Amino acid sequence: MNGDANLHALTGAYALDALEPAERAAFEAHLVTCAECAEEVAGLRETAARLAGAARLAPPAALRERVLAQVALTPQVAPAAGVPAEPAAVPGGPAVASGPAGATAATGWSPAAAPVGLAAGDDASAGIGAPARTGGRRVPARRPTWWGWAAAAAAVVLVVGGVLGGSLAVRQHRADQALAAAQAHMMVIATAPDAVSHQVALGTSHVVMSHAMSAAALVGEDVPMPGESGMTYQLWMVHADGSTAPGPTFVPDRGRVLAFVEGDLAAVTALTVTEEPAGGSSAPTGPLVASVAL
Amino acid sequence: MDDDRLHAVPDAAPGASATGGPAADLLLAQVGRGDGAAFDRLYPLVAGPVYGLALRVVRNPALAEEVSQEVLVDVWRQAPRFDRTRGSAMAWVLTMAHRRAVDRVRREETLARATRAAALAVPDEEPRDVVVDEAERTWDAARVRHAMAGLTGLQRDAIELAFFSGYTHQQVASVLGVPLGTAKTRIRDGLIRLRDTLGVEPS
Numbered sequence: 001m002n003g004d005a006n007l008h009a010l011t012g013a014y015a016l017d018a019l020e021p022a023e024r025a026a027f028e029a030h031l032v033t034c035a036e037c038a039e040e041v042a043g044l045r046e047t048a049a050r051l052a053g054a055a056r057l058a059p060p061a062a063l064r065e066r067v068l069a070q071v072a073l074t075p076q077v078a079p080a081a082g083v084p085a086e087p088a089a090v091p092g093g094p095a096v097a098s099g100p101a102g103a104t105a106a107t108g109w110s111p112a113a114a115p116v117g118l119a120a121g122d123d124a125s126a127g128i129g130a131p132a133r134t135g136g137r138r139v140p141a142r143r144p145t146w147w148g149w150a151a152a153a154a155a156v157v158l159v160v161g162g163v164l165g166g167s168l169a170v171r172q173h174r175a176d177q178a179l180a181a182a183q184a185h186m187m188v189i190a191t192a193p194d195a196v197s198h199q200v201a202l203g204t205s206h207v208v209m210s211h212a213m214s215a216a217a218l219v220g221e222d223v224p225m226p227g228e229s230g231m232t233y234q235l236w237m238v239h240a241d242g243s244t245a246p247g248p249t250f251v252p253d254r255g256r257v258l259a260f261v262e263g264d265l266a267a268v269t270a271l272t273v274t275e276e277p278a279g280g281s282s283a284p285t286g287p288l289v290a291s292v293a294l
Numbered sequence: 295m296d297d298d299r300l301h302a303v304p305d306a307a308p309g310a311s312a313t314g315g316p317a318a319d320l321l322l323a324q325v326g327r328g329d330g331a332a333f334d335r336l337y338p339l340v341a342g343p344v345y346g347l348a349l350r351v352v353r354n355p356a357l358a359e360e361v362s363q364e365v366l367v368d369v370w371r372q373a374p375r376f377d378r379t380r381g382s383a384m385a386w387v388l389t390m391a392h393r394r395a396v397d398r399v400r401r402e403e404t405l406a407r408a409t410r411a412a413a414l415a416v417p418d419e420e421p422r423d424v425v426v427d428e429a430e431r432t433w434d435a436a437r438v439r440h441a442m443a444g445l446t447g448l449q450r451d452a453i454e455l456a457f458f459s460g461y462t463h464q465q466v467a468s469v470l471g472v473p474l475g476t477a478k479t480r481i482r483d484g485l486i487r488l489r490d491t492l493g494v495e496p497s
Contacts, residue, residue, distance in 0.1 A: 009475075012482030013463040017396045018456035020464065042381050044482075047489040049385040051457060052347040052392065054438040059345035060359055064337060067363055071370045076328060079374040 011037055015044035186217045186258065202233075202273055202290040203255060209294065211265050218259045218271070223252040227287075231275045235259050236284055238270040247271075249280040270294055322383035326373035333370055336383075341366060343384065344391045350458045351395035361398055365391045396460040441491040448472065449484030456481055 007030045013019050014027050031038050189195060192210035199206050205220025218235060226233055235247030250259045261271075270293045275286035318339045324332035344365050349358035369387055376386055442450055451470055455461040461469065467477035488494075 009478050009482060012485045013456065013478055015485060016453070016456040016481060017393050018461065018463045018466065018481065020462055040486075042385075043489050043494060044485045045385045045389050046382060046494045047485055047492060048392065048457060049343075049382070049388040050434075050492050050494060051438055051453075051488070052350075052388045053343045053384065054434040055350045055458075056342035056346035057349060059341050059362055060355075063341065063345070063359055063362060063366075067337070067341075067366045068334070070363070070367045071330070071333060074367055074371050076326075076371055076374050079326070080377075 008034070008037055011040045012044055015041050015048055186219060186260075189213050189215050189217050189260075198292045198294065200271075200273070200290050200292050203252070203257075205257065205290070207271055207292055207294075209265060214264060215260060215262045216265060216271065218257065218273075220252075220257045222255045223257050224255075225252060226275045228275070230278050231286065232278050232280065233257070233273050233289060234276040234280045234284075234286075235261060236272045236274065237261060237263075237268045238272055239267050240269050244272075244284060246280060246282055249276065249278075265294070268294060318383040318387075319378050322369075322373055322376050322386070323378060325370060326376050333373075336369075337366070340369065340384065340387045343388055347388060347391050348395045351392070351460050352399050357398065358395075361395050362391070365394050368394070392457070399460040400462075437492065441488050444491055445484045445487055446480075448476075449480045449487070452477055452480040453484045453488070 007027055010019060010023065010027050014024065019027060031041065186208065189210050190197075190208045192213045194212045195208055195210045197206050197208050200218065200220065203220045203223030205218060205223060207216055207218050209216035232249040232251050234249045237245040237247060239245070245263075247261045248259045250257050270291060272284070272288060272292075273290040274284045274288050276284070277286075318336060321332045321336040321339070325336055341362070345358060345362045348361040348365070349355060352358050352361060365387070368390055372390070376383065381389075442453075445453070448470065452463075452466050455466045455469060456463065463477045463481060464474060466481070467474045470477065472480070
């Protein structure tokens, strides 16, 4: 056999990534000039994909959130030469979570700017991306922001407590990681030069807010559970004209709560907490639990 | 709010098949133009195959998840380079996934092999957010099993070892006790026969 014939016999091993690095490099060089091999490799790769497809398994739910959070931070490569490029390939991830950019001037809180809720034991389904779909439209993809990441990381903690049972240790580990991210997020707000703190009459809680960071965090301990089972706490932004914008829902996890809102706080005159049916409301319906003037 | 929460569960994946179908091709092309919403919709089509393949190769759920995350982020990153004329989206994604899983298993061979038995014994009760159609999966698996049954024992073993165990063809040859040239040709012959049995369309 001559050298090319030897190389040609490697299509299968190449398609299955079974070549040593040096062989792989040699074969790839050969592929550039051998249309026959290139075509065969393409067909064998499709075949291998069928083998893989039959092995598919549902991945852990938390994977999606981590992937979306990381994608929001990851710029795309330029198209290869020869691939027709469409204009306006804006780098930017999926609309992971609405940040300040989603806020409108009129209210300070557009519907799409629904804050990321963060609370142990509340609603594991209120994951990343949910806020961005409010009102049947999506926030346009945009440049990755630190906020996008932090909000996404914070949202991960929503799984805590909502899914008890099963592999507790793994979940606790994830929850701990997410909690650490949320706490880091809160630290950034709390250490902003213009950060101010207000006590909140909900267990031992306070709100830390920063106009510079366009964000506020409600953090508390010894918070009692909502009065009725099936109810949840919900945070609200109250504007000067009396209108309210919905914030995240949360229930205490071993008495602790942590919830974030993001947006232009200049228009917000007070934060309130009410009890709402599970899943939250678009306007306050339940009893007022706490209120803090900003 | 309720509406949000309904949407927080990824859309079911109509047309999710072993190959992802034209939906995956179209979505990946959109992702390549920086469309984050398209990535959201592509995710449920590709995450299951990527994770399943990674787990078959690395045999360790935590490692498989790590590999899957790297691959799926890489899908986003590299998407502008996807060229539909050179193959399907699913093949493009799974080629990346396999390469990455194999690289990882070779790098961490000792660790992975040591934890293999333990990892397999761990019941997996993680919450899932990608709905894998069990019937469809079973059907695909049955087709693949049927196609694999049409191979010679040596072809089948060589492909299993190379694809799912991440062996190099030298390792395949050594494990099966055949000359290197034989291992190479069995892998190729076997794959070609699978391609024809499964009716894989040239793209």
